[in-house]
Amino acid sequence: MHLDHKETFPERHTYSAAGPKRPDGTRRALRIGLGGPVGTGKTATVAALCRALRDELSLAVVTNDIYTREDAEFLLREAVLPAERISAVETGACPHTAIRDDISANLEAVEDLEDAVGPLDLVLVESGGDNLTATFSKGLVDAQIFVIDVAGGDDIPRKGGPGVTTSDLLVINKTDLAPYVGVDLAGMARDAKAQRGELPVAFTALTSENGVQPVSDWVRGRLADWSAGRA
Numbered sequence: 001m002h003l004d005h006k007e008t009f010p011e012r013h014t015y016s017a018a019g020p021k022r023p024d025g026t027r028r029a030l031r032i033g034l035g036g037p038v039g040t041g042k043t044a045t046v047a048a049l050c051r052a053l054r055d056e057l058s059l060a061v062v063t064n065d066i067y068t069r070e071d072a073e074f075l076l077r078e079a080v081l082p083a084e085r086i087s088a089v090e091t092g093a094c095p096h097t098a099i100r101d102d103i104s105a106n107l108e109a110v111e112d113l114e115d116a117v118g119p120l121d122l123v124l125v126e127s128g129g130d131n132l133t134a135t136f137s138k139g140l141v142d143a144q145i146f147v148i149d150v151a152g153g154d155d156i157p158r159k160g161g162p163g164v165t166t167s168d169l170l171v172i173n174k175t176d177l178a179p180y181v182g183v184d185l186a187g188m189a190r191d192a193k194a195q196r197g198e199l200p201v202a203f204t205a206l207t208s209e210n211g212v213q214p215v216s217d218w219v220r221g222r223l224a225d226w227s228a229g230r231a
Helices: 042-053 070-077 096-101 104-117 162-166 175-181 185-196 213-227
Strands: 030-035 059-065 086-090 122-126 143-149 169-173 201-203
Touching: 030 042, 030 213, 042 059, 042 070, 042 122, 042 143, 042 169, 042 213, 059 070, 059 104, 070 086, 086 104, 096 104, 104 122, 143 162, 162 185, 169 185, 169 213, 185 201, 201 213
Parallel strands: 030 122, 030 143, 059 086, 059 122, 143 169, 169 201
Antiparallel strands: none
């Protein structure tokens, strides 16, 4: 019996880098994705970035959860942005499917936000909790932040994975917990350097004042390049 190969192995969606222009010819918002394992502080990082940048930039957020709107509801409760600037995607499957494989739901959410509340400078797209292999399609975001935390162990940078090794910015969060969980931050920095070369690493403690500043400063730099047409 002959089997249709496409029925056995359905086509995966592939995308090239998204164009920088909207249909009206204006430059679209810079899109930055945030990924990382469950509990590392992705949503807290998004919230902190919104607080740090909302007075100087026009921004919006798209969150991804499997069957709920929990991350979006957290951002709404924290009032980090007006409700119309926060959109939730329910992936219905592993989060990476909606940020890397079939990105259509996220693309629609991003474009709807730009139509509804634009023009926007920045859209943050947060993945639901995933693993060290989580990456974003270049058709969805222009740069990726990957968040890990010290509570996961200081061996995480050594373990690598695409999120750790190839993300545009690696964030090592919850550094304030290092003394309590026996983590060597200097060792994590060395291991991250060995895995990433010249790609940047930011250490954050979001519970401290200005704890998100290393990340917000990096975002400002990416946005300056984007606005100048260099990214």
